[in-house]
Amino acid sequence: MFLWSYWQTIITDLVKVPDKFKLPSLELEKLHQAESEDSHRQILERFAQDLPVTNRTIKGEIRYCEQCQIVKPDRAHHCSVCRTCVLKMDHHCPWVNNCVGFHNYKFFMLFLAYALLYCIFVVATSLQYFIMFWKGELEGMDKFHLLFLFFVAFMFAISLNSLFFYHCYLIWHNRSTLEAFRPPMFRTGKDKDGFSLGKYNNFQEVFGDNTRLWFLPVFTSTAVVGPQVDVQEPLVDPTSIV
Ligand SMILES: [Zn+2]
Numbered sequence: 335m336f337l338w339s340y341w342q343t344i345i346t347d348l349v350k351v352p353d354k355f356k357l358p359s360l361e362l363e364k365l366h367q368a369e370s371e372d373s374h375r376q377i378l379e380r381f382a383q384d385l386p387v388t389n390r391t392i393k394g395e396i397r398y399c400e401q402c403q404i405v406k407p408d409r410a411h412h413c414s415v416c417r418t419c420v421l422k423m424d425h426h427c428p429w430v431n432n433c434v435g436f437h438n439y440k441f442f443m444l445f446l447a448y449a450l451l452y453c454i455f456v457v458a459t460s461l462q463y464f465i466m467f468w469k470g471e472l473e474g475m476d477k478f479h480l481l482f483l484f485f486v487a488f489m490f491a492i493s494l495n496s497l498f499f500y501h502c503y504l505i506w507h508n509r510s511t512l513e514a515f516r517p518p519m520f521r522t523g524k525d526k527d528g529f530s531l532g533k534y535n536n537f538q539e540v541f542g543d544n545t546r547l548w549f550l551p552v553f554t555s556t557a558v559v560g561p562q563v564d565v566q567e568p569l570v571d572p573t574s575i576v
Pocket residue numbers: 399400401402403411412413417418419
């Protein structure tokens with residue numbers, strides 16, 4: 335289960351931002367020719383009026399990605415490593431060489447959980463030999479292997495423990511790591527709980543509504559979609575129903 339979740343976290347491709355967020359060439363040209371900040375803002379406002387976006391920049395403007403030339407969907411951020419905008423981006427994780435976001439957040443959580451259980455299992459089963467080593471009752475070179483095994487499992491268990499419970503807290507409140515550091519901005523201002531749908535719904539948004547699939551690394555995450563969003567295109571936009 336640990337390897338399967340780890341594998342899924344690594345290989346799952348990003349979910350592409352739907353095409354409707356991409357500026358058509360005519361709009362793009364207008365944007366490049368905009369003479370003032372105000373007209374730049376107005377062009378984006380006009381284009382985004384039919385899009386289900388509620389997040390704004392710190393200045394209250396439509397969020398636009400210069401690199402991808404798209405209006406950023408709510409909760410999406412540009413990843414400089416993946417060189418694209420990532421839906422419900424949590425963070426770019428070097429341990430899995432992939433962004434953690436809408437496409438693999440459930441897998442990432444299961445990976446943390448199974449890795450933690452695995453480390454606890456190794457610590458628990460090697461503890462008695464570690465105590466024997468401590469008392470000087472172990473002989474031969476093998477004792478160093480045992481020592482290494484115990485310490486590595488112990489150190490990983492500590493760091494995985496804090497990471498896992500931190501992400502449980504984030505799911506509980508429906509926040510990404512980025513949003514925990516900088517609360518999302520809405521028309522009405524900052525709101526760190528702007529995406530929260532209630533604790534159980536927040537959990538279901540990541541793990542789905544089929545209890546039997548909660549513990550398996552198969553994609554069951556859901557997105558609350560607004561009336562203007564195509565259901566086939568997974569889009570994280572809980573606020574569009576608020
Ligand atoms: Zn981008």
